[in-house]
Each structure stands twice: as structure tokens, then as C-alpha cells.
Amino acid sequence: MINIDARGPRFSAVITTVVLAIALLTSNIWVIAFQTAVFAIGALRGPQFTPYAFIFKKVVKPRLKSDPVLEDVRPLRFAQTVGLGFALVATIGAASGATGVFTVATAFALVAAFLNAAFNFCLGCQMYLLLVRATSK
């Protein structure tokens, strides 16, 4: 089992919230496409490999006084996967001119990131079991 410092993903959630807020404000496809790529790295490789995690490691972590909070990487990765799903839909919406789709999908991703950043809300805890229930016999 791989454990990572969970303060990293929490910091990344703050950056993600800002990026998605900008995406919502500007409707700029490059902003949402960029965030989609970040989520993709987080989902496919792991949240510890994203550019935001890199900033955390180099700039933020050395300045933190609190102790590392070690957590199983899998739920943190799951959260990135959920973000990727929303951001991908939003990007496709933006690319195809479906502004309603873009707005709603971006808003969902923003809310998830914001809840994690501000309230340490564990989206995986809420969604995972429901998904297992729905997809198993």
C-alpha cells in the first residue's frame, strides 16, 4: 500500500479551485484543457505526480510546520479520477460549443475541489460505496 502526504492533494485542491474558477469566469478552453491534463496525471499516475504536487513539494512543504499526514493514495487518486471525468466533459463541451455542458461540468468539478480544499470533504467516501453497489451483483 502506498501512502502519501495528504497535505499535498489538499494544497492541489486549492490551486484546482482557483484554476476552475478562472475557467468558469473566462470560458477559456485552454484553462479547462490544462486542468483536465492535470487531473489525468493525477488519475493515471497518481496525485503526487501533478505539477501542483511538484509546487507543494518544492515550495510549500519545506515551509510547513505541521507534521506530514500520511494517507492511502488510492482514495486521493479516485478523487482525481472524478475530477478528470467532469473536466473532460467540460472540455468537450467547450470544444463543441455546448456552453451549458461546459458550465455545469466545470461547476461540478469546482464544487468538488472547493469542498476538498475548504472542508477536507472526502468525495471518495461519499461516492465509492454507491458506485460499488451500482456496479456489482
Add this chain to the structure above:
Amino acid sequence: MDSLTQLVLVLLAATGFGFWFKRSRGEFRRKKTLNGPKLSPAAIGCELGSRVTMVQFSSAFCSPCRATQALLEDMVKTLPDVRYSHIDAESQLELVRELDIRSTPTTLFLNRDGVEVGRAFGTPKRSQVMHALNAIH
């Protein structure tokens, strides 16, 4: 609606939800009628407590589950009439569906007959657990 108004409304709604969610964690929600099934020791994996049994459902993707487990295991040490059982939700899907468990951690409080009196979502505080336990005779 312009995008700034959209953003502000989304964040305000998310903030409201976030505060409500945080406050509702660990709260003992009492059932209005004790109409649930009688859970047997075989079903929950431990003998029933002489007064209360706490049954916690966890999943792999859930770090609050570990905190809950640590707290409840510690509390039962000094409560001879209370038992604690820990269930991996994914490996007990039939039970999960029967009891309509939707998120983890969910802690069920059973009376001496193995009937659910109420449940709590999320990691409870020690005082919240004591409040729940004191409500069951």
C-alpha cells in the same frame, strides 16, 4: 446570468453545503421506529453486546474510517456492555444493501436484540458516541 454571478452563487451554495456537511458528521440519527432486521452475530461478525453493539461499515477508499475505528475500539475497552464490530462494506454487499448503507464510515448502533436504534455518518466525536450509547437502554 454573467459568469461572475454564477461563480459566486456556486461557491456560496458549496460553502453552505460544506458547513452543513461538517456539522452533520458523527451526529446520532435515531430511527423513528425500530422496524429493522434483527442482526445476528453471524451477520455482523461478533457477539452482540449486552446493551449496545456498534457496527461500523468501512471501505478501502476512506481515511475517516480508520479514525472512526481507532476511536470506537478505544471506547469499548472501558464499556463492558458495549461491543464493536468492523465490517468491510465491499465484502458484505448484501448486508450493505439490506441496511441501505451508502457511504463510509457509517456506524450502526444496535440494541441488545441486534435491532438498529440509529446510525451515524462520518467520524464521530467521543461525546457524540457517548450521547448515542446513553440513549440506548
